[in-house]
Amino acid sequence: MLDAETIMLATEDVLRRHGPAKATVVDVARSLGVSHAAVYRHFPSKAALREAVTRRWLHRAYDDLAAIAADTATGPAERLRAWVFALFRAKRDAAARDPEIFATYRVLAAEHSVVAGEHVEALLGQLESIVGTAATARAVFAATAAFHHPAHAQEWSQADRETVLADLCTLLVEGLPAR
Amino acid sequence: MLDAETIMLATEDVLRRHGPAKATVVDVARSLGVSHAAVYRHFPSKAALREAVTRRWLHRAYDDLAAIAADTATGPAERLRAWVFALFRAKRDAAARDPEIFATYRVLAAEHSVVAGEHVEALLGQLESIVGTAATARAVFAATAAFHHPAHAQEWSQADRETVLADLCTLLVEGLPAR
Structure with a gap:
């Protein structure tokens, strides 16, 4: 069947x-x-088929993230760190495992910008449930673009990425260190 | 002559x-x-000529930034905000005024990656003089990539960019708001 x-x-x-x-x-x-x-x-139509495949691919990527965002037993700072790292590692591993497929899905996401837009909205909603406001969620999402925006995929294999991301998360949580 | x-x-x-x-x-x-x-x-050689032009273009872009970074009469939070906004506006205006020249210089910067690398090092040095440590400077530079990395140039004309950048600066300075 x-x-x-x-x-x-x-x-x-x-x-x-x-x-x-x-x-x-x-x-x-x-x-x-x-x-x-x-x-x-x-x-x-071909468009309907490709849209369904794109939507499924993007959903698959953020199921784990939804679970992290919903884990209110963990404090916001730790949840934010876990969520941002899970997003980065999922994207980095997908891009490293199969760069051609990653590129292909970038084309599909650009083609179906409504689907890609829904994906970003869903991620922002998860972030908002961690950090409290839509504006802060948007700021955090922009601040971590170098670790999830596909235009940066070439940088993700650099050895220092996780160290920089850890420092970045500390900065987002704590702000500038006192001098 | x-x-x-x-x-x-x-x-x-x-x-x-x-x-x-x-x-x-x-x-x-x-x-x-x-x-x-x-x-x-x-x-x-052609390479020497193009390298000199690229270096001059990048220097021109960061002379104002150096003055902001050196202005120790202003506190670190305000200086950081002023520096990040000056960097964003300079890049955004250059990309908007003449997208072809901006693209041309992206090609030159990629061609002369040593020159581009020196440019990033100079910016990181300025940031360090504002935020205190090299690690924090690197984290701030990564956190603001969506506002200075040329891969994001297409987003810079979006109406919400300055608002998001202002929220992002507040987050970097103050950390997550208490719940």
Whole structure:
């Protein structure tokens, strides 16, 4: 039985092998040995299919983060540190493991900016539940851009990144050290 | 009398009009109506010429910053805010005024990574004189990447940027608000 899950897995596989230029409904149908009409029953267009795959990829990335943000037994400072490090490591590992797939998903995220926007909103909501206000959440998200914005992916393998991020978290929590 | 200053001005003009692929010694000599031997007397190679122009451009950008950093009559919190805003506005205005030149200089900075590295070191030194330690300076520089790293240039015209940067500076100075 052909279901949406199977189609999305096949689409990810086609993206992995051929990049974002391919991965049309016809390519995906061919890889599954089914007619493209069978795929269209689940996804009305190439755009709908790719949007669903992009949304799933982004969701997968932030399930762990939601759990950290919701852990109110831990104080805000420690939760913030844990959340920021989890976000950085997830992005860094994804980019290192498979730079081509990471690049592919960057293209998809740019293509489906509504989906990417929802993703950022969800992350900001999690941050707000840690730091208390939407404005502070936005400031923290901007302050950590070098550790989650894909334009910085090339820097993430530098040896000093975790040290700088730890110092950055201390600064965000405590402010400038007294002189 | 042909001097280095005249040659560098002409090089900037050639870069402005033709982009980084052009701006060879021959192009610059032609634009000045002199022989390329005359240019070579001041700059032994295309690389030397472009490096000098890049270094001058980067210096120009941070002269004001050096004055702010050195103004010890102002407290560290206010100095940090003034320095970060001056850096952001200088970069934003340069990118907005002439996006092609900004892109050209990004290419030159990538080409002469030693020069770009010296530039970052100079900025970090200024920051250190404001915030007290090299580690804190590095953390502040990373925390403000979204406002000075050229990969973020497209975001700099967004209406909320100065508000987010102001909130970010408050966070860096004061730390997380108490709940």
